[in-house]
Amino acid sequence: MALTREAYRALEDIVGPENISEEPANMAGYAYVFMVQPYMQSPAEEYFMPAWPEAALLPGCTEEVQAIQRVCNKYGIKSHAFGTGWFPGSLAGSPNTITLDMRRMNRIVEIDEKNMIAVIEPYVAVGQLHVECIKKGLRPHVIGPGPTTSSLASHAACCGMGPSSINTSHSSRNILGVEWVLSTGELLKMGSLGQSGEWFSADGPGPSLRGIMRGYMGSFGALGTFTRIAIKLYPWPGPTKHESTGRSPCYDPIIPERMSSYICSWKSWDDMHEAQYMITEAEMTYSGDRAVAAWHGAMMTESNQEFYELWQKGILQKNAFAFGIILGGHSDGEIEYQEKCLKAILEKTGGWIDEELEKVPHAVGSNYWWHLWGGEIIKGIFRGTGSFFCAATGDDTIDNACFGSYLGDTLMKPYIDKGLFLQEVHNVWGSNLYEQATIGSHHEPLYQYDPFDLESTKAAIKLGFDSVGAAITEGVGLGFFENAGEMAHTMTSPHAHDFHKYMKKIKRVFDPNTASDPMGYCEPE
Template identity: 35%
Template sequence: MTLTREEYEALESIVGPENISNDPVILDSYAWSGGVFRPHRPEAVLLPQSVEEVQAIIKTCNRYKIKVKCHSTGWGPAGLVSAPKTILLDLRRMNKIIEINEDAMYAVVEPYVIAAELQAEAMKRGLTCHLIGAGGSCSVLASTACYHGESPFGIFMGHGCENLLAAEWVLPNGEIVRTGSLGSTGEWFCGEGPGPGIRGLVRGTWGTHGSFGVITKIAVKLHPWPGPEKLEITSSLPIYRVKIPENMDAHTIAFPSFKEMMDAAYKIWDAKIGYVLHRQFNFFGEDLQAAIVKILLDPNKTIYHLEEVLKDPEVQNLTEKMRKSFQIILVGNSKRHLEWQEAALRKILDETGGRIVEECEDQAIKELTFMWLIRLCYKNWNFYAGGYLNGYAAYGSPYSVLSLFYKSIEHKKELIEKGLIVDDGADALMGTLSLRGGGGVIYFENFCLFDVADPESRNAGTMYRLISGEVLRKLGYVGNFGGPSEAYFYEEKEKKEKIIKESTHPEAFRWQAVFKKVFDPNNVASDEYLTLEDSS
């Protein structure tokens, strides 16, 4: 179903002919992400530049009953449309850091400001910002107000939703809402009041996926950075490393089993140490991570040398040493403070049977680890095998998710034995060991890498994701992929409703049905804004 000439020209009159397209080649490029090609492409893509243009677009869509989806940096399939007669707003022209308030420790940003950009500006002022696991190239606004928010910095900075302050939001009916202190004083410093807080409506746990109006500006918390204004580069392309400041350090620590790893997480939380707690390199798989680290550090090697590097005895030794490991960045307010944290960490490792992987104390590996996790860069390497999907992604207390680790590994082993997905050792569990500020909750995903050019392999990856969601729902786990997000893969209303009802919190989607009736009378919100209308 394409837009009529009248509809297209009405939208074109708002943004200008150079900022709208219905070229099939352009539209197809907005229907693919992360190895996934959605069956629906947008009817048109628009690039608005201001809240006034966004509001005018949404009012026009109300007039013509056109659905609206928006994205900023567009990481992952959730940024794509999933229904006919939907236009996509690409917010890349809304890319300004409007304010950095050093005294109140917040920044005001538009949708296309990426975390790496804001972090670099904040570091000049002794501050830094929350970055999500998807990387520094992702939108600050999206990860804070609209989607996910899990972060390697969680122990120190919390979840994305904990960093949201005031917001400017164009509702699906075209009205503009300014939340928190912005609506009452014109200032950005607070996300609530006076009156009832609506951050739950704006954000919830997982966000609205850019599917319920458009958030055009937010204020986001900033956090202390006791480091240099600019990190010192110690290497050249293709992989930059940085000098580690004297009050900071980076380690890879390993354990006999997942149980001891989780024991250590509790003790690290209690000790209140750690700036970053993340299982990063294991994304490549427990059998491949050491080889890929070696490839990254050798300018004469590429991923095409993987099989050769895997035969290296030194790499084989490191592979064994890095099993059941994660990375930790320690940041002290002084060198002495760092020394205390180092001592606390070693005591925790003694108590849990853990150890620092000595081979990863090599200065080049430490500098790579520090750069990767402080800046959360090199996310292009997520696609080293072609396509990937994550599965068995739930959050909970450390011990509560252990059974999922083993289920996900067994599931992947079955697919590996059939030759359907990349043989990475089956354990490619990556995630943060502290989802919320101070600890208490973790979040892991076991990644499944597949060949996007092979239909069987691609289908195996998709089914891995969908089956993992069914497992999570049956076991009662709260989580994006055990919650209702599999509903996006289906167009049938009955299938969508079944998935939502089986989630751990169906009442949230009954409330979203109420919100939709009030704020979206003409049904322009994209289908990713899930609702449940039943008699309950």
């Protein structure tokens, strides 16, 4: 169903003819992303989102976004804001929806060094923000998907954990100020911004609308569009510039003074998780998360071929259970403390730093990039097969993550035995530890499938579905994929106090005409 000419003209009047398109070839670009099939539970041979946007718009400012929303309400159209689009939930998924590509809103409004606050627009990439922040001795929270992703999107509307979560928490916890164009076109300035025009706090007065704005997962555009947000920044002990040497495809970082990068290994999940308790209790890492050595192996090599050759050597297998760390001290004393703790913890838990692994070219460097800002994730997670999905995630304690890892292994094994996923590299990611694990530990038992291979994709779809069931029956908890979208809610909500019923009310009350795409969130009551 195409837009009526009247509606199209109304939209065109807002953004100008060069910033709106209905061109099908253009829409294809807004209808494709990896993991669509398992995420949407759509057929393996169907590569695109079930519904394509009717049009894509490039709004240039908050007022334009508001005007667009008013047109949507008037003509019965839905909108879906799009940051960098690196997740199915960020694409338009319902019929009669327009995509708002926020690309033109790409300013860093302010970096307030004194109060450690950055105010950003939607298309500021995590990597860009990182570079600008370190000039002032600060860093933003970064998410696993890495530097190309929209910092605003992960903070305000999607989900965000990453290797630095141990010190920068979960994206939803870093929000200090929000400028929010609701589905109705109304503008909400949350917290201190609404009361006094300052960006430092978004909670209150009274109850916090942050709770409506997002939860563990974001609303994926279903409650409107976030046009500017303020986020908390964290300390950066390094120099004012990231420096590297070498040329494509591997650039080796010049690791700053008072920082170091290690890949630590243990002989089992249990030992590693024991160490995680000690690491977080001692508050001694700058960044650090679990990632089996096969994942590190993929990150440190230049090609799949090189990775395969490294795999043949057996070094990675020897270090199957690995935890990458960056240490970083603001003083000599701090870094010495961190180094000493690491040594002590490895001793207590039977862990080691494998010299042979460290000697592999780019090993130390890729670990650094990864922990710095989710760099090299593409090598680690996508180069092998092109896509991935997860078996039974769930965030709570470190012990629970350990339990989830075993569960993930069990769930994946039959498929891996049949050669349907990348072997041995299973369970590659996870255990981002939020706030020194005081609010939990993320884990993603991750399997890499080939979206070009129908059988592999079918297996991914099936395991994706079964995993949600397993998360419930095995009690590992509701994590990343169990928490977003109507389909997951239908399965999980009855086992979690019917949260879905409230979300449906929220959707109805905040978006009475369903003028925002409900796909990544839920249908209204």
